[in-house]
Amino acid sequence: MKSLKNHISLIIALFTVLFSVQIYVAVDRTIEAYENRLKNDYSIIVVSNKTLSAAEFKAMDSIIERSESIATDQVLERLQGEMSKKNLDLLKLTLPKFYRLYLSRFPTPQEISKLQKRLQKHSSIERVEGYAQSHDTVYKLMLLFKDVVQIFSISIAAVTSLLILKEMRLWQFQHAERMSIMALFGAPVWLRSAVLFRLAIVDAIIATIVLCLAFFIIEQYGWMDLLLRTVGISIELFDFVNDAVRSLLIALGVSIVLTLMIVIGNEEEE
Amino acid sequence: MDKVIIAENLSLSYKEFETIISKASFAIDAGSFVFITGASGSGKSTLLKSFYGAIEPRAGQLMVGGVKMSRISTSKLNFLRRHIGIVFQDYKLIKEWTIEKNVMLPLIISGYTKDISSSQVQKLLGHVKLIHQSGKFPLELSGGEQQRVAMARALAHNPILILADEPTGNLDEYSSQVIWNLLEGANTQLKTTVVVVTHNIPSSITVPYKHYHIEMGNIHEIA
Numbered sequence: 001m002k003s004l005k006n007h008i009s010l011i012i013a014l015f016t017v018l019f020s021v022q023i024y025v026a027v028d029r030t031i032e033a034y035e036n037r038l039k040n041d042y043s044i045i046v047v048s049n050k051t052l053s054a055a056e057f058k059a060m061d062s063i064i065e066r067s068e069s070i071a072t073d074q075v076l077e078r079l080q081g082e083m084s085k086k087n088l089d090l091l092k093l094t095l096p097k098f099y100r101l102y103l104s105r106f107p108t109p110q111e112i113s114k115l116q117k118r119l120q121k122h123s124s125i126e127r128v129e130g131y132a133q134s135h136d137t138v139y140k141l142m143l144l145f146k147d148v149v150q151i152f153s154i155s156i157a158a159v160t161s162l163l164i165l166k167e168m169r170l171w172q173f174q175h176a177e178r179m180s181i182m183a184l185f186g187a188p189v190w191l192r193s194a195v196l197f198r199l200a201i202v203d204a205i206i207a208t209i210v211l212c213l214a215f216f217i218i219e220q221y222g223w224m225d226l227l228l229r230t231v232g233i234s235i236e237l238f239d240f241v242n243d244a245v246r247s248l249l250i251a252l253g254v255s256i257v258l259t260l261m262i263v264i265g266n267e268e269e270e
Numbered sequence: 271m272d273k274v275i276i277a278e279n280l281s282l283s284y285k286e287f288e289t290i291i292s293k294a295s296f297a298i299d300a301g302s303f304v305f306i307t308g309a310s311g312s313g314k315s316t317l318l319k320s321f322y323g324a325i326e327p328r329a330g331q332l333m334v335g336g337v338k339m340s341r342i343s344t345s346k347l348n349f350l351r352r353h354i355g356i357v358f359q360d361y362k363l364i365k366e367w368t369i370e371k372n373v374m375l376p377l378i379i380s381g382y383t384k385d386i387s388s389s390q391v392q393k394l395l396g397h398v399k400l401i402h403q404s405g406k407f408p409l410e411l412s413g414g415e416q417q418r419v420a421m422a423r424a425l426a427h428n429p430i431l432i433l434a435d436e437p438t439g440n441l442d443e444y445s446s447q448v449i450w451n452l453l454e455g456a457n458t459q460l461k462t463t464v465v466v467v468t469h470n471i472p473s474s475i476t477v478p479y480k481h482y483h484i485e486m487g488n489i490h491e492i493a
């Protein structure tokens with residue numbers, strides 16, 4: 001088949017687009033999973049001289065998901081033997097309330113400092129204790145990696161667009177003659193371009209299948225999974241239902257838009 | 271008698287202030303056989319193009335098959351073209367299609383079933399003596415054979431009008447004869463209107479015909 005070469009270059013171009021989108025999605029997924037893990041370990045201790053409800057905390061900053069009061073009874077019980085009941089009662093009255101705050105998501109350093117300032121502004125809050133060190137090196141590396149991947153995907157998309165554009169010209173050239181002959185015999189536009197659309201759809205499907213195969217192989221070897229598990233994350237690199245469907249839609253979208261451009265370009269030439 | 275083509279003060283040109291055909295008025299009867307002659311570059315192909323809507327009238331009126339050709343809509347033009355069979359000087363076969371599929375083109379466009387199309391194509395390939403070449407591709411045939419394929423294609427959908435632009439221009443004697451026989455046959459047996467642009471009218475023609483000559487942008491009938 002003469003046009004096999006053209007098929008392959010379109011399939012490779014589509015595959016490249018799909019692959020970089022998928023890598024971006026997987027990195028995003030990894031970071032989200034890692035943030036979730038960090039979020040659960042992360043909390044802020046607040047010392048207050050008044051009882052504060054969860055609603056009051058939430059009103060201070062929407063990032064606060066829930067609050068948990070830290071029981072002081074245990075500490076007081078331990079002091080029972082050493083202090084007189086009177087003093088203990090006095091202490092109970094003056095002892096401030098301790099709260100542990102849980103956040104709805106893993107905060108950025110800016111969000112933490114903003115949160116701390118807001119909490120401290122509250123009249124009844126005496127102390128705020130956060131965990132600045134929780135922005136660990138792994139997390140920072142991951143964010144860096146995400147940026148790198150983003151730049152990488154954008155440049156791949158740019159290069160691929162050029163490739164696809166070049167491919168388009170070739171197609172236009174190859175199909176223009178047949179399409180104009182068909183027009184001379186009264187074929188409507190959709191019939192003239194049916195072959196192009198069929199090719200575009202077939203190529204999109206093939207590119208998606210190749211992508212599924214590629215991720216199937218990656219998952220079979222399992223080294224990616226192993227790598228992620230060392231940082232305590234388990235994610236699905238490629239969801240063979242949702243990701244496959246999304247990839248197919250992207251591939252179909254790209255190739256159909258491409259074909260439409262050829263067809264419209266061809267119409268204008270007549 | 272019904273007219274298939276009516277031209278009134280028809281002017282044709284590619285550029286705005288140029289004239290290739292100037293204020294031509296003529297009418298072509300349904301079922302007639304017409305020759306158009308003229309020197310090279312006199313505008314024969316241009317006139318034929320106006321009949322199948324590849325060029326719009328610059329001025330004047332042109333009706334083909336009852337359809338006004340000025341500012342014709344794409345869908346109307348497509349409809350009209352599905353009732354016209356064209357034979358081009360340069361054949362215009364689709365290179366990547368087999369001979370059989372090329373002949374089938376007008377039938378595919380009109381939406382005929384595979385069965386009907388196949389038998390029609392076989393019949394036509396028989397008429398143009400190319401039954402054994404049906405699986406080949408256009409570039410595997412000689413010029414004469416390619417033009418016979420184009421001839422079969424032009425007849426495939428039983429058009430009301432056949433337009434042929436120097437169909438035998440530089441073909442061998444045998445292929446020329448096959449093509450003239452088919453054009454005459456379509457005219458006499460199917461009452462198809464035939465308009466042929468040619469350098470010289472073959473002496474073998476037996477049907478009654480009209481003859482128009484183009485000279486200096488003017489079209490006049492030769493008795």
Ligand SMILES: Nc1ncnc2c1ncn2[C@@H]1O[C@H](COP(=O)(O)OP(=O)(O)O)[C@@H](O)[C@H]1O
Nearest residue numbers: 284285290308309310311312313314315316317
């Ligand atoms: N597509 C075109 N664009 C501009 N001028 C054209 C085009 N086709 C033909 N012409 C010019 O129109 C004139 C008539 O050409 P044509 O109808 O092809 O002549 P014929 O078929 O009688 O040899 C010629 O002078 C030719 O150069």
Ligand SMILES: [Mg+2]
Nearest residue numbers: 314315316435
């Ligand atoms: Mg000519």
